[in-house]
Amino acid sequence: MSPEQTAYDPQCCTLTVPNDLAYLPMVQGFVRAFAAETGFPARELGRFDLLMEEAVTNVIHGAFAEGEKATFDVSCERVPMGMQITVHDEGLPFDPSLIPEYDPGADLHAQTGRGLGSFLMQKMADTVEFHNLGSRGKETVFIKYLESRAVTDAPPAAEGEAEPEHVPPAERIEINVGPLVQDQAIEVCRCIYDAYRYTYVNEHMYYPDRVVALNEAGDMVSAVASTADGEVAGHAALVFPEDTHEVADMAVAAVKAKFRGQSIARRLGLWLEDEARARGLHGLFIEEVTVHTYTQRFCHRMGFTDTGFLLAYSPATTKFEGIAAASEARRSVIVGFKYLDPPQPATIHAPRRHRDVIAGIYGRLRATVTFGRDVRARRTGMPELDVSVNTRRSVATIRIPRYGADLHEHIRAEVVRLLRENVSVIDVFLDLSQPGTGRVADNLEEAGFIFGGVLPGGPSGDWLIMQFFNGVVVDYDAVQVEDPTTAELLAYIRAGDPRA
Numbered sequence: 214m215s216p217e218q219t220a221y222d223p224q225c226c227t228l229t230v231p232n233d234l235a236y237l238p239m240v241q242g243f244v245r246a247f248a249a250e251t252g253f254p255a256r257e258l259g260r261f262d263l264l265m266e267e268a269v270t271n272v273i274h275g276a277f278a279e280g281e282k283a284t285f286d287v288s289c290e291r292v293p294m295g296m297q298i299t300v301h302d303e304g305l306p307f308d309p310s311l312i313p314e315y316d317p318g319a320d321l322h323a324q325t326g327r328g329l330g331s332f333l334m335q336k337m338a339d340t341v342e343f344h345n346l347g348s349r350g351k352e353t354v355f356i357k358y359l360e361s362r363a364v365t366d367a368p369p370a371a372e373g374e375a376e377p378e379h380v381p382p383a384e385r386i387e388i389n390v391g392p393l394v395q396d397q398a399i400e401v402c403r404c405i406y407d408a409y410r411y412t413y414v415n416e417h418m419y420y421p422d423r424v425v426a427l428n429e430a431g432d433m434v435s436a437v438a439s440t441a442d443g444e445v446a447g448h449a450a451l452v453f454p455e456d457t458h459e460v461a462d463m464a465v466a467a468v469k470a471k472f473r474g475q476s477i478a479r480r481l482g483l484w485l486e487d488e489a490r491a492r493g494l495h496g497l498f499i500e501e502v503t504v505h506t507y508t509q510r511f512c513h514r515m516g517f518t519d520t521g522f523l524l525a526y527s528p529a530t531t532k533f534e535g536i537a538a539a540s541e542a543r544r545s546v547i548v549g550f551k552y553l554d555p556p557q558p559a560t561i562h563a564p565r566r567h568r569d570v571i572a573g574i575y576g577r578l579r580a581t582v583t584f585g586r587d588v589r590a591r592r593t594g595m596p597e598l599d600v601s602v603n604t605r606r607s608v609a610t611i612r613i614p615r616y617g618a619d620l621h622e623h624i625r626a627e628v629v630r631l632l633r634e635n636v637s638v639i640d641v642f643l644d645l646s647q648p649g650t651g652r653v654a655d656n657l658e659e660a661g662f663i664f665g666g667v668l669p670g671g672p673s674g675d676w677l678i679m680q681f682f683n684g685v686v687v688d689y690d691a692v693q694v695e696d697p698t699t700a701e702l703l704a705y706i707r708a709g710d711p712r713a
Contacts, residue, residue: 276304293426347595521666590649
């Protein structure tokens, strides 16, 4: 076999084993060895043994009929500052509604142990994702990060929710903007802490090693503003979604309190926009906070157009390293988008009841769209669902790249599983380029989801935003909106929320 025919990847190893528990020690040894090679200390390797015991047992007992002879795969892959373990099988479809809820606080005499495996897997890994791959089976993905010291010695600061006092150009200090240099990582983390304390939702930004690793892997492109003597004054970054590098999130923006009012955030944004154009990106999206309107005005001046809402996006104060949340309230964000290339005319498949509003969104983006025929979603083959849970925000994200037979039942099963895990908010993104999306959205609304707007995604397709709230009542009156048209969109969404 020629080198061109091989799928050589020095960062990834895969083990294929029979569906027999006798091979569990082999899987544990494989994962343990990869973890040790990745850099995990010996005292943590036992955690991987327990994780694999639960994952392999679940596959063997749940994915195959008694006496069935088959195999499944376990893959280990290096990721920035850690490793990813993927357990893939092509066995029986998974029905998460059959997994009982495990209550660790229940009386010991009342415990049956049912549901304990799923509960333990959530606790032993930093991230757990489930992917229904349709005809290609299903996989569970675990990510575990290496021990890394968080920034803890920066001085306390406010959350930076007030508009900074303007500093006249003549009084501004000299600032240079450029890509991240490794030695700046600790100061970038301190800058995040200075601006947000421990409330920022991306926990990686408190770990210098992870900031460096994400930049080296190309998952994030940091821009750093520094003074003439080298002090880090601000940071912002392009963060790429897992499924595309055609668009990026302009995020992780923070400016130290003593440097605010000097247009540093704008300079960081312009540098990142130039970088995005140089990389051939088609667009940028941004999340605008709604606890004040300053950030929204800044985004609008940068050319972003509001296209939707992610309501109850995160807790008002996010827990981090033992610091308790101060409030049960949840904050919402506005989704903004900016095309870097002129948008091409496109046909989209949207629910009829929301087409006027969606047409208005695309009109403000100066994008030409036509609405396709209202047809049923494709009912052949198995549907594919990509599900991820941000435990820090208690938000699940479901993307459905392929519709198929019994899609509604598959979505229902996923929602039941997520509710059992006490996820607060479920965001579903539907591909507007797929025929049948309008009907799928109608079914979701009948099941309790609400329409949230649109997230453009470039040439690969745009997404319709749908949300479901688990015991969360959105405080619409607390959502501050600067733009009148965006306020109208919020009022429209609120009118469609039966809990409002």
